[in-house]
Amino acid sequence: MQISIRSMSIANNLKMATSQQKTRSLSLLGMWGVLCLSLLGATPRGILAADTVITGAAVVTADGSVNSGWAVIVGPNGQIKALVPNEEVSEAFQGSIFNAPEGSVLTPGLHDLMGALGTRGQAASLQAGTELFDPDLDASQAFDPTDPWLDVAAQQGVLYTTLAALPLGVVNGKSATFLCQTSKTPLRLGEGKQTMALGDSVLSGNRMPTSRTALISLWRDWVASDPEELKSAGLLYVYEGIDLRQALSLPWSVVPVFIHTGGDARSPLDLVSGLPGPVHMVVGPLLEGGDASHLSMAVQAASKGIELSFAGGLPAGPADHLRTSAAIAVAAGMNPEAARRALFSNPATVAAATGTGIIEAGARADLVLFSGDPLDPASKVIHLWRGGEGQRVAGSSKVGELDTFRR
Amino acid sequence: MKSVHIYLLGFLLMMPGVLQAQLFERPIILEGVKMISPRGEVLEDLMITIRRGRIAGISQSGDAPMMSKKIAADGLFVTSGLVDHASVLTLPVGGEGAADHWSWDAFDRYDKEAILSVLATGVTRVHLVPVRSGGISGRSCWVSLEPAGENASSSGQFGVLMEEEAALCIDLASGSPVARMRSYGAILDQFSAAKDRRDALESYDEDLEEYLEELKKWIEEKAEEGDKESSDEGAEKDEKKDEKKDGEEEEENKSPEKPVRPGVDEPSDILLKVVAHQLPVLITARKSADLINACELIQKFELDAIIHGADEAALVMDHLKDLENVSFILDNPANALSASGPGVIDGQPRRSADLISVMEENDLDWVIGSGGSGAGLWRMTRKMAGSEAALSSAQTTNLRGEKTRRDWVSPGMRHLVLWSGNPASDAAARPEKILINGLVVWQRPAGTREGRF
Numbered sequence: 001m002q003i004s005i006r007s008m009s010i011a012n013n014l015k016m017a018t019s020q021q022k023t024r025s026l027s028l029l030g031m032w033g034v035l036c037l038s039l040l041g042a043t044p045r046g047i048l049a050a051d052t053v054i055t056g057a058a059v060v061t062a063d064g065s066v067n068s069g070w071a072v073i074v075g076p077n078g079q080i081k082a083l084v085p086n087e088e089v090s091e092a093f094q095g096s097i098f099n100a101p102e103g104s105v106l107t108p109g110l111h112d113l114m115g116a117l118g119t120r121g122q123a124a125s126l127q128a129g130t131e132l133f134d135p136d137l138d139a140s141q142a143f144d145p146t147d148p149w150l151d152v153a154a155q156q157g158v159l160y161t162t163l164a165a166l167p168l169g170v171v172n173g174k175s176a177t178f179l180c181q182t183s184k185t186p187l188r189l190g191e192g193k194q195t196m197a198l199g200d201s202v203l204s205g206n207r208m209p210t211s212r213t214a215l216i217s218l219w220r221d222w223v224a225s226d227p228e229e230l231k232s233a234g235l236l237y238v239y240e241g242i243d244l245r246q247a248l249s250l251p252w253s254v255v256p257v258f259i260h261t262g263g264d265a266r267s268p269l270d271l272v273s274g275l276p277g278p279v280h281m282v283v284g285p286l287l288e289g290g291d292a293s294h295l296s297m298a299v300q301a302a303s304k305g306i307e308l309s310f311a312g313g314l315p316a317g318p319a320d321h322l323r324t325s326a327a328i329a330v331a332a333g334m335n336p337e338a339a340r341r342a343l344f345s346n347p348a349t350v351a352a353a354t355g356t357g358i359i360e361a362g363a364r365a366d367l368v369l370f371s372g373d374p375l376d377p378a379s380k381v382i383h384l385w386r387g388g389e390g391q392r393v394a395g396s397s398k399v400g401e402l403d404t405f406r407r
Numbered sequence: 408m409k410s411v412h413i414y415l416l417g418f419l420l421m422m423p424g425v426l427q428a429q430l431f432e433r434p435i436i437l438e439g440v441k442m443i444s445p446r447g448e449v450l451e452d453l454m455i456t457i458r459r460g461r462i463a464g465i466s467q468s469g470d471a472p473m474m475s476k477k478i479a480a481d482g483l484f485v486t487s488g489l490v491d492h493a494s495v496l497t498l499p500v501g502g503e504g505a506a507d508h509w510s511w512d513a514f515d516r517y518d519k520e521a522i523l524s525v526l527a528t529g530v531t532r533v534h535l536v537p538v539r540s541g542g543i544s545g546r547s548c549w550v551s552l553e554p555a556g557e558n559a560s561s562s563g564q565f566g567v568l569m570e571e572e573a574a575l576c577i578d579l580a581s582g583s584p585v586a587r588m589r590s591y592g593a594i595l596d597q598f599s600a601a602k603d604r605r606d607a608l609e610s611y612d613e614d615l616e617e618y619l620e621e622l623k624k625w626i627e628e629k630a631e632e633g634d635k636e637s638s639d640e641g642a643e644k645d646e647k648k649d650e651k652k653d654g655e656e657e658e659e660n661k662s663p664e665k666p667v668r669p670g671v672d673e674p675s676d677i678l679l680k681v682v683a684h685q686l687p688v689l690i691t692a693r694k695s696a697d698l699i700n701a702c703e704l705i706q707k708f709e710l711d712a713i714i715h716g717a718d719e720a721a722l723v724m725d726h727l728k729d730l731e732n733v734s735f736i737l738d739n740p741a742n743a744l745s746a747s748g749p750g751v752i753d754g755q756p757r758r759s760a761d762l763i764s765v766m767e768e769n770d771l772d773w774v775i776g777s778g779g780s781g782a783g784l785w786r787m788t789r790k791m792a793g794s795e796a797a798l799s800s801a802q803t804t805n806l807r808g809e810k811t812r813r814d815w816v817s818p819g820m821r822h823l824v825l826w827s828g829n830p831a832s833d834a835a836a837r838p839e840k841i842l843i844n845g846l847v848v849w850q851r852p853a854g855t856r857e858g859r860f
Contacts, residue, residue: 121745149745156744288741288783292524315745320790324741327786327834331528333851336835376834377790378797 047084049095050076052388055086057100057369060107062345062358064337066373072106074365078387082361098390100369104382107340107374108357109159109180109366110322111347112312113282114259117153117161118143118178121315126165132208133222135194135229137173139163145178145186149315154180155393156319157368157381160189161312162351167197167237167259168204170218171229177353179366181386189353189364194234196256199243216246223250233257235282235350241265248272255279257350261311264293266300273304280350283342284310285317286325295332302329302338309346326375336375343374434458435845436471437823439481442816443798443831455485455816455823460844462820478847483839484829487815488531488822489801491784492736493715493776497521500538506575506597506674508545510535516555516566523565525781526552526849529801529830529838531822533781534573536689536715541581541590543597546677547573547689551822553843574689575681577704579697580716591700598708601678607669614666621663687711689736693718693756702726705733715776718756721765728769735771737762738778739787763792775800789834798831821845 047053055071071089075081089097100106116122119142126142142163150161164175174192181187202215209215223230236256238244240263247258248271257280258272265272272279283298302308310325318324326339348357355364365388372379382394435457442465444450456464456472471477497515514535515521525533531552537545549570556562579591680686692701693716702723705712714720715736720727727733739758746755759765766773775791777784785801792800816823822843828836841849 152744288786289779292520316743318741319744321741324786328783330835331786331837333837372794373834376794377786378792378794378834 047073047081047089047093047095048075049093051081052096052098052390053089053093054098054100054106054367054369054385055089056102057104057106059083059359060105060340060344060374062341062360064340064345066105066340072359072365072367074367074385074388076388078365078389079355080359080361080363080365083359098383101371101382103372105370105373105379106359107157107368107370108344108348108359108363109154109368109384109386110157110343110374111160111162111177111309111351111353111357112153112158112180112314112322113162113309113347113350114164114261115161115312115314116163116316117158117180117312117314118145118147118150118163120144120147121149126163127168130169132169132202132218133171134169134173135171137165138176139165139174139192139195140176140178140186140188143176143178143186145181145183148182150180151182153314153319154384154386154391155381157370157374157384158312158314158319158322159366159368159384159386160347160351160353160356161314162192162347162353164195164235167195167199167201169197170202170215170222171196175235175351177351177356179386187387189351189356191352193232193257193350193352194229195237196229196234197237198247199237199239201237201239219250223252226253230254235259238265239263241267244268244272248275257282259311260297261285262291262294264291264297266293266297269297269301269304269306272301273306278305278307280307280309280346282309282311282350284325285313285321286310286328287321288324288328290328295328298329299333302334302342307346307349308338308342309350310342320377323374323377323379327377330375336373339375432459434463434472434475436475436477437480437485437825438471438477440483440485440825441829442485443829445815449829453485457842457845460821460846462816462818462823464818465816478840478842480825480840483825483827484836485816486529486798486824486826486830487802487820488824488841488843489529489784489788490774490803491525491530491533491777491781492774493536493738493778494525494530494533494781495536495538495778496525496533496780498535498537501540504537504539504542504544504576504578506543506545506677508537508539509548509572510537510545511548511550511568511571513537514550514566516564519563519565521780522552523849526841527838527851528782528785529824529826529841530781530784531824531841531843532569534776536574536776537576538691539578539581541578541586542593543674544576544578546686547576549573551843553848554846572686574687574713575677576689577691579690579692579700580694581691584696587697587700591697591704594704595707597674598678598682598704601675602682602708604669604672604675605679605682611666611668618663618665625662681710682708684709684711687713689713689715691715695719695722698723699726702730705730715778716756718758718762720762721759722757724765724769727771733771735766735773736776737766737773737791738776739791740778774803785830794832794834 052074053071058066058068059070060066069086070083071086072083073081126139159180160177161180162175162177165172172195175195176192177189179187179189198219203209209218230253233254234256236247237259238247244258244260244265245268248268255275259282261282261284281301286295298308310322313321322343326343330336330339345357356366365385367385368381369383370379371382384391384393437455440453440455441449441451442453454466454469455462497518498510498513533550534547535550536547548568551567551569552565553567554565555567556564577594579587681688688710690701690712692698692714698717698719701714712733713736714733717735742755775788777787788801789797824838825840826836827839830836839851840847
């Protein structure tokens with residue numbers, strides 16, 4: 001059974017979720033038109049009986065906005081096949097239709113960056129620094145797919161974990177991103193990125209460099225040698241504001257992602273925002289009663305156009321700490337769209353986990369259905385999909401009120 | 408009649424402060440604001456008039472009074488200030504506690520940054536709960552986070568005491584299981600000792616009267632004995648024979664012992680106030696065993712109680728339902744994911760996901776307290792109570808049968824929050840201005856100033 005999809009009607013039926021988004025409807029209209037045309041092709045395509053259609057929920061898109069009126073078609077291969085207007089999903093369709101409850105929001109999976117999720121809580125299980133330049137180290141060596149916390153985290157909507165070695169050397173090997181699913185075999189997503197560090201964590205009394213001056217000198221010499229590791233964007237730990245400032249003084253051919261999780265880099269933010277291309281920075285996690293200057297830095301960075309991602313901290317942190325970071329940032333003045341990007345699409349870019357963090361054709365169908373806006377602490381996880389495989393999360397007593405699932 | 412006017416004029420001239428207040432205090436106007444009606448509707452384009460710090464009128468149309476002072480509020484959503492029922496704002500946490508410790512003494516009213524960060528989230532009243540390392544922590548108080556001091560607007564002080572003694576705080580939740588058992592035992596001993604002291608105080612007057620009578624008798628007896636001794640000098644020869652008997656009679660001849668009045672013991676006096684229902688107790692208990700201990704303590708000494716935490720309340724509901732006149736302050740501590748779950752034997756309390764529903768099903772009064780500074784109260788309330796009930800929960804006091812509704816704006820209110828959107832429905836709504844007593848005590852910095860270095 002096939003249902004014809006007319007690309008023109010997609011644009012005609014575009015609806016904005018909130019009044020704020022209406023102001024940007026024209027630009028989004030164009031964007032969606034182009035997106036859908038590119039996704040669906042000019043010729044009509046259809047929904048196959050083997051597909052699963054998730055309908056009724058608003059969808060968080062790559063720009064961080066929440067758009068209602070769209071259904072997500074998940075193919076049998078565990079990938080998103082297309083987004084179509086809800087009206088195009090006919091009742092006559094005999095496949096699986098998931099009718100999401102009113103007000104619910106479908107998002108990509110949350111992403112725990114630089115935490116210890118998947119290491120059975122052993123954050124220090126992968127240490128760098130034995131060799132100062134160790135590009136062959138691979139953080140995947142620390143991953144244990146049988147870690148039970150992977151499934152526990154998934155229940156909270158956290159579907160990805162990115163591990164990185166402790167930043168004890170200048171070059172600390174590649175990061176590794178995995179799907180949060182407790183199983184015998186790990187599912188790695190992407191090749192990861194080279195991790196580097198410029199800060200006090202590299203200093204040691206037992207080996208070079210023993211001082212910051214020596215560290216900067218090492219960095220300058222290394223950058224001048226035009227190493228292979230710097231020809232693509234890596235992840236650079238710059239914990240303190242001074243680390244970031246000194247990193248910016250180096251001649252980068254490709255700007256790295258700045259991992260600034262806890263310090264106060266407000267003063268060099270203008271320099272960061274002046275760098276070419278979209279600059280990514282990992283901040284946080286932001287905690288209740290936490291460092292006000294770091295929060296202020298994050299809000300200001302977002303206002304300057306720096307693309308943020310919230311660092312994780314599971315399993316040591318609270319289960320919902322990623323969303324709490326976003327809620328705290330929004331309450332402090334961050335734009336809600338920027339906060340949603342920091343939760344979903346930006347971490348995927350940071351971790352180079354291709355096909356994740358976005359709801360579009362061809363991406364992995366790792367999806368989370370929240371009862372409302374994920375920025376709202378009142379929202380709960382209702383349902384999740386990992387590779388298109390659905391799992392109910394909401395309590396059984398509430399299922400009847402929350403959603404219906406028809407096969 | 409004329410003379411009355413003259414006297415009145417004379418009175419006003421003699422009291423320049425009153426005259427100034429009456430004639431020159433300018434009403435404050437909030438124009439174009441929105442609010443939620445008691446029926447839940449959103450009312451728009453309202454004008455709120457504030458006189459002497461309180462709302463004097465709310466109207467949908469009308470002209471601003473002459474000489475009024477306008478505060479820019481067009482399009483903002485007005486609610487009353489949020490109430491944090493368990494805050495440790497600026498208080499030291501940990502260490503030894505005692506009944507005579509008082510949270511107001513420890514409140515740092517000059518910690519402007521911390522207090523403004525809480526005001527910025529819409530919280531205007533806090534219940535300051537002392538938190539120590541188990542046992543009796545001290546007494547709590549209610550504080551309004553308004554500028555204080557003689558010249559309130561420029562003194563740099565914040566915090567006005569609203570209720571001096573709110574509760575005696577007892578922590579049954581801190582420490583290892585053994586430490587919790589020990590501190591519970593110590594609390595029982597302290598209450599028992601206080602009751603013994605009360606009994607001693609009550610019987611002291613009676614004992615004193617008895618003592619005086621006995622003393623009178625003793626003096627009379629001694630006097631009689633003295634008379635006999637002087638008349639029977641010849642009996643000296645027999646003294647040696649009677650030496651042994653004298654030793655026995657020494658006890659009888661000893662003067663009666665004067666009763667000792669119990670000394671001043673402030674901690675014990677405070678416990679007695681609790682036992683006499685002059686002061687409630689606030690017991691922090693989270694795990695089922697601690698909640699059962701709390702129930703036992705409440706029942707044994709017939710206390711008026713508020714239970715704070717109650718994470719595992721659902722497991723011991725039969726015990727909790729037996730209590731009379733008890734309320735709950737609920738919170739949601741940010742526990743680590745790994746602190747409970749697979750493989751963790753003794754982890755965090757097994758908290759019900761729907762704790763509030765459990766409370767409501769069993770007809771138990773509850774409110775929400777942040778347990779922290781208060782800055783996260785609004786997010787915690789939305790998380791726990793849901794988006795629909797969050798606003799009324801965060802504004803309402805509902806403890807021990809005393810329910811104070813502040814979930815819609817009404818005349819007489821002094822604490823107001825102006826939000827960027829409808830806080831009941833918009834998760835991204837945030838406070839833009841906070842007014843207390845007609846004074847803007849906090850407002851969101853304009854533009855990017857907030858993040859400026």
